[in-house]
Amino acid sequence: GAVVSQHPSWVICKSGTSVKIECRSLDFQATTMFWYRQFPKQSLMLMATSNEGSKATYEQGVEKDKFLINHASLTLSTLTVTSAHPEDSSFYICSARAGETEAFFGQGTRLTVV
């Protein structure tokens, strides 16, 4: 299957700082990328959908000013958690798809805010 690379896989940051997570499609052009958040033993929660070259569409309850998403190219989308707080500690996962094909997932990023 297609490869989606997510980086970093693990990050620890201080409260109040910002963290950027990258999601790259390595062997296909991703017209759409999805960002998810997952708390332990809970379902995968879709945060936002981004299409290349346009603003991301955020799900209800997700603060767009706190979770900045940039999908500037067909192979790269970034999620920046701004002014991170301990409650933002979670597992963030991206997925990417080309057109209306199935989505392929990244490895996930575990964020711990201390």
Add this chain to the structure above:
Amino acid sequence: GQNIDQPTEMTATEGAIVQINCTYQTSGFNGLFWYQQHAGEAPTFLSYNVLDGLEEKGRFSSFLSRSKGYSYLLLKELQMKDSASYLCAVIDSNYQLIWGAGTKLIIKP
């Protein structure tokens, strides 16, 4: 290396029962998820297992055996809308999510 195996495709009849198997070899284990994904849509959560045994949720059940590195998703009273891909995913000791390639389930009338 880390690996998750599940069948590529399965076919079943409406109203019947189907079991989708998943075997894994990962560095550590912090839980196993099953997701359903319809073509062109985001995946939806079905189940999470971290302890051995069977978890039942309506028509869907998921089983886990950590000693065998094995899980299955059981779908009962199949409906046409159950035609989708079913993804098995494991969180390893580093909290990385390791995904299976998915099983495409085709339901026939």
